[in-house]
Amino acid sequence: xxxxxxxxxxxxxxxxxxxxxPRHMLHPVLEGVLDLLAKPTNTLxxxxxxxxxxxxCRLIADITPIVEGVxxxxxxxxxxxxxxxxxxxxxxxxxxxxxxRGSSDWAKCPISTYLCSLAELLATQSVALDSIRKAxxxxxxxxxxxDAMQVETSEGxxxxxxxxxxxxxLHISARLYRGKQQELDELIxxxxxxxxxxxxxxxxTGKPAxxxxxxxxxxxxxxxxxxxxxxxxxLELLDDEPAAAHQMARxxxxxxxxxxxxxxxxxxxxxxxxxxxxxxxxxxxxASFDFDGFLVRWGPDRDADLVALVNMISDAKxxxxxxxxxxxxxxxxxxxxxxxRLASVPEASLQxxxxxxKCLNTHLERALFAVDLSSKASAIAAGICEMQHLVxxxxxxxxxxxxLDWTSCASSRVHDRAVLNxxxxxxxxxxxxxxxxxxxxxxxxxxxxxxxxxxxxxxxxLVAPADFGLARELSSDAALTARLVLADPPNGSLALRNAxxxxxxxxxxxxxxGQFVNVVRRAQExxxxxxxxxxxxxxxxxxxxxxxxxxxxxxxxxxxxLSLADSMLLEGREGPTVASVCADGVxxxxxxxxxxxxxxxxxxRDEIAWRVIFHGEGHQGFQGPYREAxxxxxxxxxxxxxxxxxxxxxxxxxxxANRDKFVPRPSATSPLExxxxxxxxxxxxxxxxxxxLLSLDLPSLVWKALVGQELEVEDLQAxxxxxxxxxxxxxxxxxxxxxxxxxxxxxxxxSTCLTDGSQVELFPGGANRVVTFERRAEYASLVVKARLHxxxxxxxxxxxxxxxxxxxPLLALLTAEDLERRVCGSPxxxxxSLQRHTRYRGGVTGDQPHVLLFWQVLEEFEQADxxxxxxxxxxxxxxxxxxxxxxxxxxxxxxxxxxxNDHVLPEAETCFFIIKLPKxxxxxxxxxxxLAAITACREINY
Numbered sequence: 009x010x011x012x013x014x015x016x017x018x019x020x021x022x023x024x025x026x027x028x029x030p031r032h033m034l035h036p037v038l039e040g041v042l043d044l045l046a047k048p049t050n051t052l053x054x055x056x057x058x059x060x061x062x063x064x065c066r067l068i069a070d071i072t073p074i075v076e077g078v079x080x081x082x083x084x085x086x087x088x089x090x091x092x093x094x095x096x097x098x099x100x101x102x103x104x105x106x107x108x109r110g111s112s113d114w115a116k117c118p119i120s121t122y123l124c125s126l127a128e129l130l131a132t133q134s135v136a137l138d139s140i141r142k143a144x145x146x147x148x149x150x151x152x153x154x155d156a157m158q159v160e161t162s163e164g165x166x167x168x169x170x171x172x173x174x175x176x177x178l179h180i181s182a183r184l185y186r187g188k189q190q191e192l193d194e195l196i197x198x199x200x201x202x203x204x205x206x207x208x209x210x211x212x213t214g215k216p217a218x219x220x221x222x223x224x225x226x227x228x229x230x231x232x233x234x235x236x237x238x239x240x241x242x243l244e245l246l247d248d249e250p251a252a253a254h255q256m257a258r259x260x261x262x263x264x265x266x267x268x269x270x271x272x273x274x275x276x277x278x279x280x281x282x283x284x285x286x287x288x289x290x291x292x293x294x295a296s297f298d299f300d301g302f303l304v305r306w307g308p309d310r311d312a313d314l315v316a317l318v319n320m321i322s323d324a325k326x327x328x329x330x331x332x333x334x335x336x337x338x339x340x341x342x343x344x345x346x347x348x349r350l351a352s353v354p355e356a357s358l359q360x361x362x363x364x365x366k367c368l369n370t371h372l373e374r375a376l377f378a379v380d381l382s383s384k385a386s387a388i389a390a391g392i393c394e395m396q397h398l399v400x401x402x403x404x405x406x407x408x409x410x411x412l413d414w415t416s417c418a419s420s421r422v423h424d425r426a427v428l429n430x431x432x433x434x435x436x437x438x439x440x441x442x443x444x445x446x447x448x449x450x451x452x453x454x455x456x457x458x459x460x461x462x463x464x465x466x467x468x469x470l471v472a473p474a475d476f477g478l479a480r481e482l483s484s485d486a487a488l489t490a491r492l493v494l495a496d497p498p499n500g501s502l503a504l505r506n507a508x509x510x511x512x513x514x515x516x517x518x519x520x521x522g523q524f525v526n527v528v529r530r531a532q533e534x535x536x537x538x539x540x541x542x543x544x545x546x547x548x549x550x551x552x553x554x555x556x557x558x559x560x561x562x563x564x565x566x567x568x569x570l571s572l573a574d575s576m577l578l579e580g581r582e583g584p585t586v587a588s589v590c591a592d593g594v595x596x597x598x599x600x601x602x603x604x605x606x607x608x609x610x611x612x613r614d615e616i617a618w619r620v621i622f623h624g625e626g627h628q629g630f631q632g633p634y635r636e637a638x639x640x641x642x643x644x645x646x647x648x649x650x651x652x653x654x655x656x657x658x659x660x661x662x663x664x665a666n667r668d669k670f671v672p673r674p675s676a677t678s679p680l681e682x683x684x685x686x687x688x689x690x691x692x693x694x695x696x697x698x699x700x701l702l703s704l705d706l707p708s709l710v711w712k713a714l715v716g717q718e719l720e721v722e723d724l725q726a727x728x729x730x731x732x733x734x735x736x737x738x739x740x741x742x743x744x745x746x747x748x749x750x751x752x753x754x755x756x757x758x759s760t761c762l763t764d765g766s767q768v769e770l771f772p773g774g775a776n777r778v779v780t781f782e783r784r785a786e787y788a789s790l791v792v793k794a795r796l797h798x799x800x801x802x803x804x805x806x807x808x809x810x811x812x813x814x815x816x817p818l819l820a821l822l823t824a825e826d827l828e829r830r831v832c833g834s835p836x837x838x839x840x841s842l843q844r845h846t847r848y849r850g851g852v853t854g855d856q857p858h859v860l861l862f863w864q865v866l867e868e869f870e871q872a873d874x875x876x877x878x879x880x881x882x883x884x885x886x887x888x889x890x891x892x893x894x895x896x897x898x899x900x901x902x903x904x905x906x907x908x909n910d911h912v913l914p915e916a917e918t919c920f921f922i923i924k925l926p927k928x929x930x931x932x933x934x935x936x937x938x939l940a941a942i943t944a945c946r947e948i949n950y
Contacts, residue, residue: 021265135178180367
């Protein structure tokens with residue numbers, strides 16, 4: 009019965025509404041739910057209790073405006089029983105965690121979902137009681153009741169700290185917007201006391217909004233007219249909130265009707281009258297629209313900018329936001345350009361608001377562990393996710409890191425080092441032994457298709473390359489594509505007689521015509537761009553070698569060996585065949601070895617998620633090769649050969665912003681390509697878990713899609729400004745196109761061109777429908793929708809891969825900027841941050857002359873050279889975030905093993921982030937030798 013009457017109804021707009029209970033039934037139904045919860049604990053199953061908790065929360069939210077509800081909420085025995093149960097269960101869970109993992113892990117331990125539902129119900133009750141008491145005070149009625157969670161239980165237990173933090177979080181968030189200035193002042197005073205802030209902030213409250221005295225925020229002291237700041241603020245309010253004019257008229261007793269168009273002149277005149285005659289009412293009017301005493305309107309957008317400012321200051325100073333003092337929060341010229349909404353905000357208003365957000369984040373940092381973000385029915389979880397713009401990045405990162413630690417795979421938790429091995433081959437590396445030779449063929453592919461087949465219909469064969477000449481220098485993922493032509497004679501034992509046909513194509517040659525190097529040399533002389541040797545014997549593939557005493561360096565075309573079984577399949581094809589000879593790069597080799605691995609095995613919390621072995625290269629340890637592989641992988645992912653990601657339109661045309669950004673290719677819809685996008689999402693998740701950042705350049709629309717945010721028109725402008733400008737329908741002079749000239753200037757149909765050049769219809773048959781002047785707005789809307797969602801399929805696969813390794817509810821707490829920061833960090837390398845996290849060993853100190861020269865040279869480097877240095881010293885191109893630095897991610901400076909001669913180059917051990925620095929005498933020597941080292945040694949091979 010409860011499930012039926014409390015099921016949400018759908019509104020006419022299709023959105024979920026509240027329960028369909030009439031107002032007079034809220035009280036008795038809530039009382040019935042609480043009566044059920046008051047029964048002994050073993051009466052109902054835990055799942056039923058959690059459902060009752062959720063229903064009670066909804067009913068309490070509906071009953072909050074009813075002042076009579078204070079008695080039920082404060083005296084019903086269910087709340088006392090639930091409070092005792094919460095304390096008891098919390099203690100049991102704490103003892104279990106402390107016994108199993110130690111007391112240090114308890115502070116960052118998420119509580120059970122049942123305890124989360126209890127915490128939500130008790131916090132909802134507390135906030136509702138507070139709201140009802142406030143309503144009673146304003147109505148002159150007795151407040152009544154007491155908060156059940158403010159007293160000790162019959163067992164003598166106290167309220168758990170995580171419950172208190174959740175309650176305080178809800179109390180603060182309920183007052184941030186549409187709250188009275190007096191309540192905000194009380195919160196600021198509490199924050200100044202508990203956070204050891206400067207008490208002078210309490211005096212800097214601003215003048216009363218309607219005061220006419222000296223220093224008034226609204227009226228000019230000399231003329232008595234509205235000040236310039238007040239006029240600008242009020243006009244901005246009228247533009248954002250047209251209803252403000254009606255409310256102003258109501259305060260004055262004017263007869264302006266709701267819904268009529270307000271004139272700015274009348275609105276300013278009413279504001280001056282109200283500020284002069286009734287300043288208190290004017291203050292209440294402005295406070296109802298979130299203005300403080302400095303005439304600053306704090307809304308979600310401005311708060312988001314303040315949080316961004318605090319994050320930037322925190323990164324620059326290397327101090328967590330919760331440890332920053334309000335006096336250090338100032339807007340510089342750089343910040344004004346980045347965050348224009350804060351440019352005109354007085355410093356005192358900025359710092360007072362920072363104290364409020366600091367209080368919120370202080371409580372939220374612990375309260376997040378009492379919120380079940382995976383619950384669809386949790387109103388508190390939904391509310392906290394909506395507050396993502398109010399949460400400092402370090403608060404989110406601390407919570408994410410704790411959850412990722414708790415959800416890591418079992419082998420990582422017990423420090424089992426038996427992780428996966430990934431074998432990688434790179435172009436130009438000679439195999440050093442027979443085992444490496446046997447594995448080398450695993451990266452080479454022969455792809456064939458019948459002429460005229462769609463691009464996605466390819467048949468792929470595993471082949472083995474030649475171990476001679478320059479064939480092995482074929483770059484990663486580069487393909488040589490041409491028609492496959494059978495040689496004459498078939499075994500290539502003599503000079504090819506069909507050279508004209510073979511020239512510019514791929515030669516297919518049967519094995520048995522002599523030494524492999526001689527057969528391939530004949531195909532090269534005939535003009536072939538590649539050679540495929542069809543094996544005539546059963547057996548495993550092997551690397552084709554040269555004759556004794558010959559290097560075969562004169563052979564410059566790639567040659568591959570095809571097995572007997574695959575050769576027979578290939579011979580069964582009729583008609584012209586197109587063949588592609590290619591070698592997998594680091595990305596494809598990694599994908600092929602990990603694609604069938606269960607995602608749970610990739611949920612590692614160590615520094616590496618798998619071991620990387622580069623064959624034919626010398627390296628020690630596994631951290632350096634792992635980071636090197638990730639860097640190479642990101643480079644290949646954004647290369648023109650693979651074409652999973654393509655440059656956005658702004659990058660392709662070199663206009664506007666984001667010229668370095670890539671987007672998923674809309675036409676990449678083959679099963680292999682979609683599976684690769686899934687793998688890319690998994691790589692992002694692995695980067696979040698292992699804190700090894702990826703050097704990916706992706707625009708906002710990609711990150712928004714991954715966190716589930718709605719895409720906006722601004723995202724299209726950021727990637728294709730030309731398309732956006734065209735949709736404004738303006739002529740060459742920038743004027744709107746008149747109706748009589750529209751067909752002459754604008755000739756197109758209801759279709760559009762996507763980023764990769766493919767043409768799509770905006771609706772079935774749209775390619776045959778001409779855009780008219782009357783339907784231009786419809787056309788623009790359809791184009792924007794099509795372009796924003798052109799890569800929806802690919803992005804959905806990336807998100808699925810991401811959520812297979814990182815819990816999906818964690819993404820709801822992140823903004824698009826937060827996710828980009830977690831996965832990619834900042835592309836700019838801050839030398840000051842690197843210097844803060846550098847340790848000196850082996851007798852080296854930070855004040856030695858050559859060390860000072862080193863930092864001066866590094867500071868003068870361009871960003872590209874700084875990335876080269878970081879890759880040389882550490883195998884990656886981006887620094888960790890300030891919140892992610894560990895002992896392993898700090899750079900260690902050692903003296904050189906080879907002396908301090910000016911001709912000795914610096915050395916690095918990428919596994920341990922060690923740089924061995926000779927004592928160069930001059931700055932020029934330091935610069936030249938450092939550049940020589942980082943440009944000559946871009947890959948691990950020492």
